[in-house]
Amino acid sequence: MANKTSGKLYGVGIGPGDPELLTLKALRLIQGAPVLAYPAPDVGDSLARSIVADHLPGGQVEYPIRIPMVTERFPAQDVYDKAAEDLSVYLEAGQDVVVLCEGDPFFYGSFMYLFGRMMERFEVEVVPGVSSLMACAAMVGAPLAARNDVMTIIPGPVDAEIMKQRLRNVQAAAIIKVGRHFEKIRSILEELDLVDCARYVERATMDNQKVMPLSEVGDAKAPYFSMILIHKRGEAWTL
The missing domain is CATH 3.30.950.10 (Tetrapyrrole methylase, C-terminal domain)
Structure with a gap:
């Protein structure tokens, strides 16, 4: 059961790459989020963050979810376990967390792995995006x-x-x-x-x-x- 006094977790689709393909709802949530999380490679910059970079107001807590570029299952699963644990701290403190998702969160999107780990503990909303x-x-x-x-x-x-x-x-x-x-x-x-x-x-x-x-x-x-x-x-x- 989600804790109603906690912050809310948003999985926000940000589209395939063109920053103008953000929905109005996605833009509003991204700009108003106290905590912004996004997938990133183990080395280098995040494509997801680069899509919305020009829209960021600054002053937000940023949490890159660094995912090893390997085919094996368990290293990436460990990353999502850790991300769920870390982001839970912000949610339990009453802060909303927006997770950026390239394309659409539920069309082969990695957000589903956070969703599966956190949906029973926190309120979660998925904001669809333009899929690839x-x-x-x-x-x-x-x-x-x-x-x-x-x-x-x-x-x-x-x-x-x-x-x-x-x-x-x-x-x-x-x-x-x-x-x-x-x-x-x-x-x-x-x-x-x-x-x-x-x-x-x-x-x-x-x-x-x-x-x-x-x-x-x-x-x-x-x-x-x-x-x-x-x-x-x-x-x-x-x-």
């Missing part, structure tokens, strides 16, 4: 799906056979978290004859954004913030 999926479709300039299409979302790290199975009869799909899995994904799409239906988007809405047909992407390693959108029926939304 919506941003990539806008940057490509094509709808994600049309009419009765079934939209399939597949994380890049999944096993190749599982990905192949999911894509075999797909109508519309988004492959997210492409990163170092790019060559595996491209090979599968080539095998399923889906390359000509696919568009590649890298760092959507950011200054260094790239958008192109998948067939034009070279052999360079894709960044984590990249996505492949597929629509098997082509421009099915046109007459």
